[in-house]
Amino acid sequence: MKRPSLSLLQRGGRLLALATLAGAAMAAQAGIRIEHWRLANGAQVYLARTDALPIVDVQMDVDGGSRRDPAAQAGLAGATAGMVEKGVRALGAEPALDENQLGEAWADLGAEFDVGASADRMSFTLRSLADPVLLAKAARLAAREIGDPAFPDAVWRRERERIAAGLREADTRPGSVAARAFGQAVYGGHPYGQEMTQATLAAIGTEDLRRFHAQWVVPCRAKLSIVGAIDRAGAERLATQLLSRLPQQGCPAAAPVAEVPPLAEARTERIAFGSAQAHVWIGQPGYRRADPDHFALTLGNYILGGGGFVSRLTEAVREQRGLAYSVYSGFSPGLHAGAFRIGFQTRPDQAAQAVTVAREVLARFVADGPTPAELQAAKDNLIGGFPLLLDSNRKLVGNVANIAWNDLPLDYLDTWRERMNAVTVQDVRAAFQRTLQPQRMVTVIVGGKDGAGS
DSSP states (O other): OOOOOHHHHHHHHHHHHHHHHTHHHHHTSSOOOEEEEEOTTSOEEEEEEOOSSSEEEEEEEESOSGGGSOGGGTTHHHHHHHHHTTEEOOBTTBOOEEHHHHHHHHHHHTOEEEEEEOSSOEEEEEEEEOOHHHHHHHHHHHHHHHHOBOOOHHHHHHHHHHHHHHHHHHTTOHHHHHHHHHHHHHHTTSGGGOOOOHHHHHTOOHHHHHHHHHHHOOGGGEEEEEEESOOHHHHHHHHHHHTTTSOOSOOOOOOOOOOOOOOSSOEEEEEOBOOSSEEEEEEEEOOOTTOTTHHHHHHHHIIIIISGGGSHHIIIIIITTOOOSOEEEEEOOOSSOOEEEEEEEEOGGGHHHHHHHHHHHHHHHHHHOOOHHHHHHHHHHHHHTGGGGSSSHHHHHHHHHHHHHTTOOTTHHHHHHHHHHHOOHHHHHHHHHHHOOGGGOEEEEEOBTTTTTO
16 A cells, blocks of 8 residues: 655645635735636636645535435435545546545645535535646546546445434434424425435435436536636646546536525424423525625624624523523525524523514514614624635635625625625615514424423
């Protein structure tokens, strides 16, 4: 068995560690210029060049997230992403590599490669030293994983058993039970509300993994975000290499995914569970990430429940009444209206009172909006922390990928502070009134003999 090159690993480790130390310099740059173009195969490339570190980060996103899962095979996208890294096929003079051999190959290069799936997209990430020779080798290996995954039957059987055990264990946690019930209630039949179960897992075979990969991991569905010490010509070569093992022609139109339906009425679901704490979620469909209200909703949510100990929910639920140690609110926007949720844990016998207080705080905020002082404090905190969102290659590529995936303006990062500062109290109040209807919320309470004792 070939052992990794220690000198290369040490060199890679030292350089990767510099990402944190050089963050402040990166954030202090006058501006972040993002170039965008389309390759002949239909893939789109977004490049943010920075010479702060001799590193290149890539995130390739394709429209192959869990919203594309068949209902009877919920979890297929995540299973496919997880299996991509379990081996590659032999092709020509290139031998097959199993998961251990792939791990050693990446270690030899001092590079990193990962695959994952979210609700909207499947993401392939590559991090390598910018040295042209090393970067080319990393790109060739990544291209094999992207284009020629083996999906070995024996490994999938092992992984399926591991996932099944995880699902069984999740059923013993009240938080997991609450999350599943909340998602189903908020999203109804929309794919955002689908979760893998023992039945849907059992329905997934290796041929299903191969078909899903072949259908969705194609150049014309790909957006590649590239950040680091690389120019446009180098970025184009890198993107072309990463996609080289995939079919370059043909891209059947993808069936549209319906929007998340609004809730018609309020609904409360109580689930008995033998836990010391009741887990409570309150919410409804929120907004799409491309919504122009995003800035007003972000600032407003910080004041309502996203700002920790300075939020209204914390003041009312924790500080004034001692009903919960922590309480939060948040939006999860995506290509469709992701959920707005308020979440906390409390004693089962206090759950009904805590829910009433949280609902009252929300209704008052939607009706009246924030005070000028609250809004200014939220701006000071979020705008002051903005450089921390860009203080490494890894964070910057995530932001560029966000711009690419949601079709945001290329100058989004340059104008972020200005747009945050422009939000008024009236903007926040109007945005919350357009987005949320406190009288039509889903409430899920898990805990207590009769569902939180109420």
